[in-house]
Structure formats: structure tokens, C-alpha cells
Amino acid sequence: MNDMTPVTTTLKDWETDQEVRWCPGCGDYAILKAVQRTLPQIGANPANTVFISGIGCSSRFPYYVESYGFHTIHGRAPAVATGVKLANPDLDVWLVTGDGDGLSIGGNHMMHVLRRNVNMQIMLFNNEIYGLTKGQYSPTSRPGTTSPSTPAGSVENPASPCAFALGSGARFVARGYDISKELPDVLKAAHAHKGAAFIEIFQNCIVYNKDVFDDFTQKKTAAESQLWLTDGAPMLFAKGAKGLALDTRTLALKVVEVVDGDWQTAGVLVHDVTNRTLAHMLVELPFGPFPMPLGVIFDSPAPVYEELVHARNAKDAEGKSTDFAALLRKGQTWTVSGTAQDPV
Known part of the structure; x- marks a missing residue:
């Protein structure tokens, strides 16, 4: 078993000599830096850390982190990561996947690593498109998305990664986005969780799905469009002028106005990270x-x-022999002797 004692490293200790090769402006660069900043802060040991990926733009990740890594096959990273944890539970495993890799061909494997609750961090980069294979629509693409495989626009209902994770039995579900300064805090919370920690990271594909998340990631609209959740804190946004409350008639969430900071009178809910019902309601919000x-x-x-x-x-x-050679000799045995006959 490996020593899990925290070690002192810097961001530079987690950078490799490999040329980072994503399209200029890709959100993956920001996510990589967020991870490389987070690892020293949690005391991670490069000799005890493994990054495992499938296929896709996000799956270049293991080449760019100075640790152990596996670049596996399409959709199967969760199965490989499960094998790694079974072989050595003390390894710190990070699984890197995308919306196509993790929710299309890999949806089955993703479901099982979540329901089994294998102890690892699962980062799903969601750019709502297949970037590596030149821009086909993905399981998370919005209706109307035009692509080489949907030239007239997609008519499908997109998958919600966080709803999928909760439905698969995940015990930790979080969201962030590539250029967010809060992303390292989300990653640290995922690492502190013991079990399968699922993080959906919205990631801008600068070539095939540019600025698709601008409606909530831009600074000028962030206050009105983002609700950053904190356990035990009221669910407020718009600089505290609005919040989420429960509509007791429909048993659904609603937006309420908060007057003079009096969120209790407005009925704003306090976030409880242990409440699965509330989590389902949050990830399904349009x-x-x-x-x-x-x-x-x-x-x-x-x-x-x-x-x-x-x-x-x-x-x-317990109480059984662990001598493999003895087990092979145990039970009925026989000896073959004599000279083999020539074949007829």
C-alpha cells in the first residue's frame, strides 16, 4: 500500500514536457491549469496519482499532468479506472472524459462506476459537441444544433450529465465551468469526498460550438445567471436580490424576489448537500x-x-490456505508414466 501523506509540490511539478495541443482558445487549457493548481493545494503526490481518460479532446489530459496515466479506448475509461482502484485502492485516481466519450459509447460504463461508488474524481468536460471528430452533435447538444451529422438541426432531447449521475446513484455531484475562478474549490470538494465524485465542467469548444455557454459564463451576466451553491447557505443570486424557494402548490422550485436582504421572509431555501430530492430539482431546472x-x-x-x-x-x-502451490497440489492427483505411443 502507498503512503497517502500529503506532500509539498508546486504547479510546475505537475507540468510535463509534452506540448499542450488543443485548439487556441479551447476551454481545456483553463481546466488543465485549474487541476494543476488544485493538486498542490490538496497535497497530492505525483507518485501516487493516476489520470485515466478515454477518447476525445479532453482525453489528452494524462499527457499533460506529471503523474501516472492511461489514455484508454472510447468510453471505457471508467472500467479501466475501476480496475486500477481494485488493484491498489490507495491510488488517487482522476477520470477525465467528455460528453461524447462518457455519455454515448461510455454511458453504460459511467453508470456502473457511479452506482458502485468507486472512490475517484470523475471530470466530465461538457462542450455539447464532438470536437475531436470534427463537430458532430453529441448526447448533450441542444435541439436545433446544426452539425455535419445534423445539417438541418438536431431534434433530440439532450442528456443532462448531472441528472444522469444522480439517476445512476452518484453520491457526489457538482458543476463548474472552464474559466471559473471557483473551479479549484469544486475540485477540492470532489477530492475530499470519499467515493465516486462526479463533476460536470462546461467547456467552450472554440471551433465547433463557440460561446454556447456565454449566456451564463460572461462576467456581465454572471450575477443574474449563476447560482453558486454553498451547503448551509441560502440559495441566493443576482447579488442577493433573488433566490430559489419551494412552490408548495406545485412542489417545484420558483424564483422569488428578496427585499432588503430578508431572504427568510421571501421563503428562500437553504442549500443542503445531503438532500437528494433537492439535488434532482436543481439539476433539472431549465x-x-x-x-x-x-x-x-x-x-x-x-x-x-x-x-x-x-x-x-x-x-x-479467513481460515483458508493462501499458498497457491499447495492449493494446486490439493485433492485427487495422479501420475502419468510410460512412453507415449506413436500416432497411428
């Missing part, structure tokens, strides 16, 4: 009538898969 919920949406730890597997194996081995 943007436009509502702000975009960001930060830690749900955090309710549960026993982790690899520890349960190892504990079960240890119990099954």
Missing part, C-alpha cells in the same frame, strides 16, 4: 427562467466499492 446551479449540488458519502470488495475477499480467505 436555464433562462432559472439561473444555472453551480458548485457542489449533492454530497452524501456511502461505503466505497473497492473497500467492500477487499473486505469481502479478506473474510472469504
Whole structure:
């Protein structure tokens, strides 16, 4: 087992000698720097850290982080990451995927790593498009998205990564976006969670889906369009002038005005990261009538898969021989002697 004692590193210690090759202006650059800034702050050890990715623009990530890494095959990163954690539960595993890699061909694998609650951080870069393969629409593309595979516009209902994660049994769900200064705090919260921590990161694809998230990521509209969630704090936005409350008639969330800072009288809800029902309501909110919920949406730890597997194996081995050679010789044996006959 590896020593998990925090070590002292700097951002430079996590940079590799590889040329970072994404399109100029890609949001992946900002996410990479956010991760490289976060790792020293949590005391991560490069010798004990593994980045595992599938296929896609986001999946170049392991080449650019000075640690161990696997660049695996399309959609299968969760399966490889699960194997790594089972082989050595003490490794600090970060899974990097995209909306196409993780929710299309990899949707099945993603569901199982979440429901099993394997202890790792899962960063899903959502740019609502297939960037690496030249701009086809993805599972998260909005209706009307024009692309080489939907020249007349997509007619599909997009998948919600966070709703998918909650529906799969995830015990930690969070959101951030590429250029947000709060993203490292979201990553730190995910790392502190014991279990599968799912983070959806909105990422600008400068070539094939440029500025699709501008309606809530731009500074001039951020106050009105972003709701940063803090456990135990009222769900306020628009500089405290608005908040989310529960409509007791429809049992749905609604936006309310807050007068003179009196959010209690306005009925603004206090965020509770352990409330799964509230988390479902937040991730299903339609943007436009509502702000975009960001930060830690749900955090309710549960026993982790690899520890349960190892504990079960240890119990099954109680009182049994662990001498493999002896086990092979155990039971009925026989000896073959004589000279082999020539084939007829």
C-alpha cells in the first residue's frame, strides 16, 4: 500500500514536457491549469496519482499532468479506472472524459462506476459537441444544433450529465465551468469526498460550438445567471436580490424576489448537500427562467466499492490456505508414466 501523506509540490511539478495541443482558445487549457493548481493545494503526490481518460479532446489530459496515466479506448475509461482502484485502492485516481466519450459509447460504463461508488474524481468536460471528430452533435447538444451529422438541426432531447449521475446513484455531484475562478474549490470538494465524485465542467469548444455557454459564463451576466451553491447557505443570486424557494402548490422550485436582504421572509431555501430530492430539482431546472446551479449540488458519502470488495475477499480467505502451490497440489492427483505411443 502507498503512503497517502500529503506532500509539498508546486504547479510546475505537475507540468510535463509534452506540448499542450488543443485548439487556441479551447476551454481545456483553463481546466488543465485549474487541476494543476488544485493538486498542490490538496497535497497530492505525483507518485501516487493516476489520470485515466478515454477518447476525445479532453482525453489528452494524462499527457499533460506529471503523474501516472492511461489514455484508454472510447468510453471505457471508467472500467479501466475501476480496475486500477481494485488493484491498489490507495491510488488517487482522476477520470477525465467528455460528453461524447462518457455519455454515448461510455454511458453504460459511467453508470456502473457511479452506482458502485468507486472512490475517484470523475471530470466530465461538457462542450455539447464532438470536437475531436470534427463537430458532430453529441448526447448533450441542444435541439436545433446544426452539425455535419445534423445539417438541418438536431431534434433530440439532450442528456443532462448531472441528472444522469444522480439517476445512476452518484453520491457526489457538482458543476463548474472552464474559466471559473471557483473551479479549484469544486475540485477540492470532489477530492475530499470519499467515493465516486462526479463533476460536470462546461467547456467552450472554440471551433465547433463557440460561446454556447456565454449566456451564463460572461462576467456581465454572471450575477443574474449563476447560482453558486454553498451547503448551509441560502440559495441566493443576482447579488442577493433573488433566490430559489419551494412552490408548495406545485412542489417545484420558483424564483422569488428578496427585499432588503430578508431572504427568510421571501421563503428562500437553504442549500443542503445531503438532500437528494433537492439535488434532482436543481439539476433539472431549465436555464433562462432559472439561473444555472453551480458548485457542489449533492454530497452524501456511502461505503466505497473497492473497500467492500477487499473486505469481502479478506473474510472469504479467513481460515483458508493462501499458498497457491499447495492449493494446486490439493485433492485427487495422479501420475502419468510410460512412453507415449506413436500416432497411428
